[in-house]
Amino acid sequence: MRRVYLDNLATTPVDEAVFQAMLPFFREHFGNALSSYDLGVVAREAIEKARAEVAELIKARPEEIIFTSGGTEANNFALRGLCYAHRKKGNHLIVSLVEHHSITNPARMLEKEGFEVTFLPVDRHGVIDLNFLERALRPETILVSIQLANPEVGTIQPLEEVVRLAEKVGALVHTDAVAAIPQMEIDVQSLGVHALSLSAHLFYGPKGVGALYVKKGVRIQPLIIGGIQEGGKRGGTENVAGLVGMGTAARLLKENLPQWIAKMKILRDKLIKGLKERIPHIHLTGHPEKRLPGHASFLVEFIEGEAMLLMLAMKGIYVSSGSTCTSKALKASPVLSAMGFPAHLIQGSILFTLGKDTTEEDIDYVLAEMPPVVERLRELSPFKEGWKDMEKWKESCPHH
């Protein structure tokens, strides 16, 4: 059976070149980077090379990159580390309602610890409300954390505007770029953010490795306290093989991203157009233009997303329902709820995220296999009667 993997924001396979680069660091070059003998030197040099490669990817300086165990740690580190380091300025932070759990949950924790948190609403496309942000910002605001792109609906946020508004009250800006990094060219200088989170496994690197960019001169309190690794900002013996993998993946991404973006965009547009033509009552979620080039998310009416996901998996099509990482948590997506969709529609959410290896044949296969799956599920759907009523209602409704 054909296998079509379209869940590239859940994770990606490790690239062959990345895998090969990592291998010697498991056994041959197993040294601890802190050791002063040659085995340690090899590890240390490999880490610094990886740091330079990751810095180069986002146009940062190597000393501005702090390696972490992944995107979640980077997000926790940014929120807690920046809030506690700048507590003298105030106790207020702002995050959006459509952030990943690794932002909203640490924000709620900070709230319990005495900080005040404003959760920013979004419009129906998932774009943050800049007017609300402007009103919410105040001299005591320490930090604004807004994702660069939403993993669930693909919407790209107006980060430059966020930075411009935050600067007026001297607030720092962090962005979770985990979902954006495999599909967007990022330049921290032009974005103007003070901190940015990355995760390797979304761009063909290994799991368990990530990084936090912290602009030179911005103080941050360590999250993991230990030895002198990462300049004392993140203790713990380095995951050398993982970091080598992340560095190599960053270099490959830097070299190939423009071509990958161009290819993904064509295929994504074909997928969106094709599904809309073949399936009635399907709606694209997220911003129609300002979205990730390899991202197509839909609400399929009168259907339960999980059932659709399982039936597609039986056809060898791997996709996600709701946020890529929360498809196991069978509850209404907070992102789609925040965008104003009612619960019964959210149930039918489906999400395709393309990758560098997605082909036109993959898209053709989905376009051939998905419509009958939807049709069959609609026949079984508990919403079926409702659907027919809705049809009647639409016929008589002057707005349709």
Next chain:
Amino acid sequence: MKFLESEPEVALSVDIVHLMCPIHLLELNEAIKKIEIGQILELVTDYDRALEDVPRWCEIFGQEFLGIKEDGDIYKFYIRRLR
């Protein structure tokens, strides 16, 4: 402890606030090499043990400890490179 009235003119300032032992001494060791002999280094930290360690480090490594300036709960250490 020597407290300075005003902040001297510095050639380099290193901020290690929120970082702990032994970063204060490692950074000091690196930073002092980056300035010329006769120039002054500023080390900004909130680490209390630096109050003992930095003057002692200067003594051992033959650098001149000029004193500190307190800024809330942050200390600024001033060290002149002698060698």
